[in-house]
Amino acid sequence: MNVVEASGLGKRYGRSWALRECTLEIPAGRVAALVGPNGAGKTTLLNLAVGLSSPSAGAVTVLGGRRAGSPAALDGIAFVAQDTPLYKGLSVADMIYVTRSLNRRFDQAYARARLNELDIPLKRRAGKLSGGQQAQLALTLALARRPQLLVLDEPVAALDPVARHDFMATVLAAAAADGVSVLLSSHVLTELERVASYLVLMSRGRVQLAGAVDDLLAAHGQASLEELALRFLRETQMPEVTR
Amino acid sequence: MTSLTMPARPHEDDAALRPLPWRRMAGVIWRQHRIALAGVAALLGALAVWLWIAGTSVHHAYAAVIACHPAGSAGCQDLASTFNATWNSVSYWTIFLQLVPAVIGAFAGAPVLARELETGTFRFAWTQGFERWRWALAKLVALAVILAAATFAFSALVSWCYQPFLGSNNQNLGIYGNSPLVTVFSLREVTFPAWTVATFAVGALAGMLIRRVVPAIVATLAVYAGLAVAAAAFLREHYLAPLVSSDSNVPGTAWIIGQWWTKDGRFAFAGNPPDSLLNTCSFPQGPGGKGGGIGAPSSVNPFAQCLAPHGYAQLNSFQPVSRFWPFQWIEGGWLLVLAALLIAVTIWLVHRRAA
Numbered sequence: 134m135n136v137v138e139a140s141g142l143g144k145r146y147g148r149s150w151a152l153r154e155c156t157l158e159i160p161a162g163r164v165a166a167l168v169g170p171n172g173a174g175k176t177t178l179l180n181l182a183v184g185l186s187s188p189s190a191g192a193v194t195v196l197g198g199r200r201a202g203s204p205a206a207l208d209g210i211a212f213v214a215q216d217t218p219l220y221k222g223l224s225v226a227d228m229i230y231v232t233r234s235l236n237r238r239f240d241q242a243y244a245r246a247r248l249n250e251l252d253i254p255l256k257r258r259a260g261k262l263s264g265g266q267q268a269q270l271a272l273t274l275a276l277a278r279r280p281q282l283l284v285l286d287e288p289v290a291a292l293d294p295v296a297r298h299d300f301m302a303t304v305l306a307a308a309a310a311d312g313v314s315v316l317l318s319s320h321v322l323t324e325l326e327r328v329a330s331y332l333v334l335m336s337r338g339r340v341q342l343a344g345a346v347d348d349l350l351a352a353h354g355q356a357s358l359e360e361l362a363l364r365f366l367r368e369t370q371m372p373e374v375t376r
Numbered sequence: 377m378t379s380l381t382m383p384a385r386p387h388e389d390d391a392a393l394r395p396l397p398w399r400r401m402a403g404v405i406w407r408q409h410r411i412a413l414a415g416v417a418a419l420l421g422a423l424a425v426w427l428w429i430a431g432t433s434v435h436h437a438y439a440a441v442i443a444c445h446p447a448g449s450a451g452c453q454d455l456a457s458t459f460n461a462t463w464n465s466v467s468y469w470t471i472f473l474q475l476v477p478a479v480i481g482a483f484a485g486a487p488v489l490a491r492e493l494e495t496g497t498f499r500f501a502w503t504q505g506f507e508r509w510r511w512a513l514a515k516l517v518a519l520a521v522i523l524a525a526a527t528f529a530f531s532a533l534v535s536w537c538y539q540p541f542l543g544s545n546n547q548n549l550g551i552y553g554n555s556p557l558v559t560v561f562s563l564r565e566v567t568f569p570a571w572t573v574a575t576f577a578v579g580a581l582a583g584m585l586i587r588r589v590v591p592a593i594v595a596t597l598a599v600y601a602g603l604a605v606a607a608a609a610f611l612r613e614h615y616l617a618p619l620v621s622s623d624s625n626v627p628g629t630a631w632i633i634g635q636w637w638t639k640d641g642r643f644a645f646a647g648n649p650p651d652s653l654l655n656t657c658s659f660p661q662g663p664g665g666k667g668g669g670i671g672a673p674s675s676v677n678p679f680a681q682c683l684a685p686h687g688y689a690q691l692n693s694f695q696p697v698s699r700f701w702p703f704q705w706i707e708g709g710w711l712l713v714l715a716a717l718l719i720a721v722t723i724w725l726v727h728r729r730a731a
Contacts, residue, residue: 183503187728205393207505214499220408221495227407234400235504235511237393271500278505 134161134197136282136314137182141191144177151177152338155191159316159331161281163345164308166329167318168362174338175318176215179286182316183212196281208237211275215286217268221260225270228259232274244277265296272300276307283307285317289324301328322359334362336369396506401514409519412484416523420530423476430466431537437462438540441549456550463541463552473534473563477527478600481575484523486592488515489722490583502726509727516580516719523576524569531568534560544697547628556700557631561612562604566701566708574711575600577718584725607707615706618693629697639687657682 184202
């Protein structure tokens, strides 16, 4: 099964294409990294995959052919958007309540145990949590939905190094122990080295390279994902990838 | 970092997916909008206390006027003056009641979607298992119904407070009064909830289009002002064709729409009479203009008495007070249809709109 399948997918805002001619198959059971500089079209692709926006061209399906954004698709996908939006005025307990109410499945015991482990108090308002705690809360709510696919848009961009590490450790634990497929976007290459097993390299609204990390490294004779990504992004003359 | 794992995922038949029940939204709506609802309750509660205190004094003064015999005596005239003074002190403030539907509608309606879009939480809300158009429908309908119920209850208090002022016999009692078709017409049992819900719907759509809370509130208030002025100044008098009658037949509680004079059965003039007639019949009191209410037309108008022998007759077009409830339902009806349309458009935009 492919968790994301796109064919000829494009998205136009006004007269400029944020994403074009995107054809892609991301297999299940992977941690797939969507890599590219700012403005490469990563968020556009993720928004299309989770149904927040609709394509201007082509089509995208998820979880083995479900139309993106359809009830069946939303049921199996948990999405943590950039800057992990939460209702800042609601308490952590209320965020759990809201997420549980809006979904068919919600593992309340998991959510509570996990937040307890992270020392996030249930009574505290979400807006009063630290940035790292907010990200962890958003991730916990997403994982408690027991999704087949977890989609993360720039999950660690705003976090300090410790919070980054803890966040990615949670993601990896979910992927390893529970078989959750993960699709995450990042312009921070160093974080992806040890987590990603599938790579989608994007720039200028196009997919430049996609495949299993091991295959790509072997095929292009590079020692690390970082070198591979940098070489390709330099070739497409978009040098502002941050290390 | 964690030893917690999640239980195995049950295999589900995708075709068997049924929409999540609507009642799931009840607690979500309460948690997300309880501050707005508490604000509405506090505003209406504070105004209700004030209306109750003011209404009690108005009713007290009115009861004294009613009970006084004989009606024309000096003692009774004093009581009438007391009522008029009481009403004056109250009526200065009741003008602010006209703002209540606007304030409630704008502050409750505009943030529903604008805050989600402004803070980015729509990316959370619209990617949960509850379909987003159903999420929007549940929120908008539930909040509209709650606001309608609250403002309906409040309007009963407004009606009670204004009841003495809108009495049909005020003219004969020598006290202030006006037609229920004119005074606080938009704050009565049908129109008050309807105006509130319509403004709420305007706010929801403005929030969806503008995507920012404060500009959406401002836009909503502007639209409300336009609609309220249009309804009061242009629309309301045309809800039903006005009746026409000669001056002496117009009941005191009628809403006078227009006045004009005929000579020998044909239109002569409206508004200010020609100078020739003024010279003929020079009296300190003019013939009166459009609008008015109780007291404006009078069968003992000396100007009219003077002109009658010259072949002039005064005609009034008016809405009788018996049309109060039909007018309430006509205005409430178009407002609720408008609200339903705006909410439908908003939900369609939520369903369709690319983020």
